[in-house]
Amino acid sequence: MDDERFDGMYMNMAGQLGGIDPLLDGFFGFLRRKTDFFTGAASADAAEATVLKALSKNKERAEEDAREKAAKERKRKAEEEARRARVAAERAKQQKQEDESRIVDESKGQAPVNNGGVCGNYRWEQSLGDVTVFVAVPKGTKAKQLNVQIGKKRLVVGVAGAPSGWLAEDSSWSVEDNAKEDNRLVTLTLTKMNGMEWWNRLLVGDAEIDTQKVEPENSKLSDLDGETRQTVEKMMYDQRQKAAGLPTADEQNKQDMLKRFMEQHPEMDFSKAKIC
Structure with missing residues (x-):
């Protein structure tokens, strides 16, 4: 019999008697005093056989309960490990997506050439504090023939206007022969107002460069x-x-x-x- 109705009574008795051994001794004393368990048995070994039968039955149940408990614990641990692995995999996947997104977002633009770029008939380079612009003009062009305007919102070389550019505080320009390409180069030097950042383009409308690669x-x-x-x-x-x-x-x-x-x-x- 596996009846839990008397568990409270047994626990109370075990507590009062001081443990399992006194509880068993008290139980068999009850059988001796109040029943014919010992004297009315069919044989001298019948009482012992009855006790051993009950002991063996409950011992097997106890071993079965232990196996079930161990199996449940292994299942719980396996499920917990699987959950942690799933959370870690999801976290790693999310981090990878965020990293890839950040790389895509932050790596826009062309690869810089001398930290600047090549745009049509001119090219530009930069340091942290200055920008140098090289504009090709026809061979034989004199300085007095050029219309060079360098302002905070506008950059003009020759007769061709240009869109608004980055702000420059100080500037200078010169024109020299370019034997390599058989023409002349107008060289403009612009001083950045903010000397702590890299420009990603010279003029509004130009193709941007990737400043991460400067x-x-x-x-x-x-x-x-x-x-x-x-x-x-x-x-x-x-x-x-x-x-x-x-x-x-x-x-x-x-x-x-x-x-x-x-x-x-x-x-x-x-x-x-x-x-x-």
């Missing part, structure tokens, strides 16, 4: 003051990281802070945590 001259970093040099080095590091699909310095700092916080608070669930 390669500043490391040899000139020593000429900068400490704060500016740190800023430029950080820009260069972030550009290399973005080009490789890796986090920038600021993003890495956020990840490190979140990692430390997770280690300090293992009781919290960070499975849906996302760095913004």
Whole structure:
């Protein structure tokens, strides 16, 4: 019989008697005093056989219960591991999609040529502080024949107008022979108003270049003051990281802070945590 109605009574008795052995001793004492379990048996071994039968039956049930419990625990662990693997796979997939999206979004534009670009009949180059523009004009063109206008919103060379360009604070220009192409080159030097960023085009309407692939001259970093040099080095590091699909310095700092916080608070669930 496997009746749970008396479990409370048995637990109370075991507690009062002080354990299993006193409980069994008390139970058999009850059978001795109040029943003919021992004296009315068919044979001398009948009582012992009855006890052993009940013991064997419940021992088998106990082993079966243990096997079922172990099987349920293995199933629970397998399901938990599968859930964690699924969450990790989904997280890795989402991170990959975000990385690919970031790379696509942040890697727009043509590959730079000398950190600038080639646009029609002119080309341009840049450093962090200056932009140099080279415009081809016919052989024999004199400086006095040129109409060169350099303003904050407009850049004109010769008789051809051009759309509005980037802002330049200071500028200069010259014209020289270009023996290689048998013409002359008008060279314009523009000083950026913001000397801490890379231009992705010279004029509005031009094809943009990918500023992540700009390669500043490391040899000139020593000429900068400490704060500016740190800023430029950080820009260069972030550009290399973005080009490789890796986090920038600021993003890495956020990840490190979140990692430390997770280690300090293992009781919290960070499975849906996302760095913004």
